[in-house]
Amino acid sequence: MSSFVHEDQLASDNAEEVTKYNYRKKIWDFMKKNELANFPLSIYNRIPNFKGATEAAQRLAELEEFRNAKVIKIKPDKSQEPIRALSLEANKEILVPIPRLKSGLFLHITPTEGATKEQIKFAATRHGLQQNGKPLGITSKIKVDLVVLGSVCVSKAGYRIGKGEGFADLEFAIMLRMGAIDKNTVVVTTVHDCQVIDDLPSQLFQEHDVPVDIIVTPTQTIVVNPRLQKPAGILWHLLSQRRLKCMQILQELKELEEKEGKIIVLKEVDSDRETRQYEKNRNKKGKNKTRSKAKADISQTQTAVGGNKDIVKPRFPKRRLYHKLRGDGDNPSINEDNGEENDNEKPLRRKPFKPKSKTQIDFSLKLSNIASDVRVRDLKNALSKRGVKPSEISWRGQRGFCYLHFGKLRNGNSLPDQPVQVDSIVANLQQFRINETEDSTASDFIVVEPTKPITRIEVTDVTTV
Known part of the structure; x- marks a missing residue:
């Protein structure tokens, strides 16, 4: 199968800015339209669980890099679940990053001797990882032999686009800092054939982006030659204080490097995507204020009916009168003939607000x-x-x-x-x-x-x- 037969759909118009999100969106749209994803079917803002993920995993298991590896770092995406199962079945240890690095770094899962295929298959699932995984921190001396990533799309030259949150790049940088990997560690990704693009603009990628060395699809294996240069480590100037507050691991690494005498300067906003979203929300808020003010000005004045259009008169809210009706219904307080209020009736006043009694707390x-x-x-x-x-x-x-x-x-x-x-x-x-x-x-x-x-x-x- 060819790489992406509808690649012309990914070509942006001259007036359209070429961004990573353009490629993500069009890949997601294409896969949804052609029903190329398994559960979860909502593939937007995700690494797609593409149809043929099992076949791609089996093809990956035939690689020499896989057979020689003892410890493999694999993403927790659903599309990489078959790879995790095959790794455990082949008696290999796997490292799975804790989602969003919220409460730690990695879960370390070791194969269980005598486990059945059903038990191994469960151990590779999200719930199985939680039950069987042992947390590993930045002080671990583990050595990783192979890195397996999920992707939204990749180019034959090795450029990779993920879902846009940057966690795969950050995990790679942290492993470099730990000494778990080096620049020569092989990075593999499994994708559907339609996710492979002949070319991605190199200007979209920065020094923190992790490229791939091997691309595996259900029908083909693409070995990138020459390999692209990988990141050198954690790039603190691309991280913000807010992101550090969300990840205890980053705080620990920052303190460790500062003790070693390194001067760390952080970025105000986490990513270009967040910057664009911030500017979009701010501009939208400003437009809403302008629109609300204009609407308010119009509501204050109304053109006089039947008169000169240049003459306007102010519009005041009508005063509400609350009238009390007699209980017998014979003599209403409003005269039915002319709608005037009777003098002997007083407007009904609202009852004073009485707060509810608080519930007894046992x-x-x-x-x-x-x-x-x-x-x-x-x-x-x-x-x-x-x-x-x-x-x-x-x-x-x-x-x-x-x-x-x-x-x-x-x-x-x-x-x-x-x-x-x-x-x-x-x-x-x-x-x-x-x-x-x-x-x-x-x-x-x-x-x-x-x-x-x-x-x-x-x-x-x-x-x-």
Whole structure:
């Protein structure tokens, strides 16, 4: 099969800026239109789980670089799951990066002696990696012999475009810093044939981009010759302080290099993609303000009906009058003939606001290890799936924790001095996650612990969320 038979679809118009995202978008569109992806079918912003991934994995396993490797670093993408299974079946150790490097660096999975094919297949899945993987940090002395990456598209010259978040490049740089790999370590990618492009503009790629040495598809193996130069290490000037705060590993590496006397200067924004998104949102916000102001100016003036169009008159909101009607309905307070208000009737005043009485709190639970992007509605939906309905929620999600307050949990026959049944709820929230995704790991579990009722904290009424 040829590389990409519809390559003319990837050629940008003269007026269109040539970017990596242009290539990603058109590959995603082409694969979706032609149904070339397996589950998950939503391939946008993902490494596609292309049809033929198993055949590509088997072809990769025939490479001499694979047969000679003892330790292989493989991405946790779904399209690389067959490669992980074949590696374990071949009695090889694998390293899988923890998604987004949130809670660590790698999970180290070693083959289990006497394991069946079904057990090996499960060990290669996301859940199997969580159960069997042992965390490895930057101080590990492990040696990696082969690196396997997923891609959105690649060129025959070895240029690779991922999904755009830069984690594969960052993981490669960290492994260089650890001494786990060097510039001669072979990098392989598996893709569908349609993801192979004859040429990608070299100006799209920077010094941090990791190229590939071998491209494997379900039908062909492409050995890049000559090989492109690989990154030299961590490029701190391309990382921001915000990204460091999200990754404890980067903070540790930064402190380590600063102790060695290296001066580290960070970038204000993580990537060009984020910069464009920031500018787009800022410009959009400015346009909305201008549009709202213009709309407000128009609403203040209306052209006089039947008069000169140049004469405008101000528009004032109508005053609402609340009238009281008689209980018998015979003498309404509004005269039916002329619509005038009767003098003997007074406007009905609104009743004063009476705050709702607070629910009696019998006990509270503290939930911690909450991600910063989680919202209270996400928590409420996740709790609902577990059948847990707190009376109130004290939300501190931006600080990584919250409180669930419960009341009236005693049975009707229970005595007042008997303890509230807390254990059943705590047990129900074991291995609890919010916004569970395919990349979730055991470190994403929410920590649940009983605590005393919280009284001096802002409480969110769950009925209003």
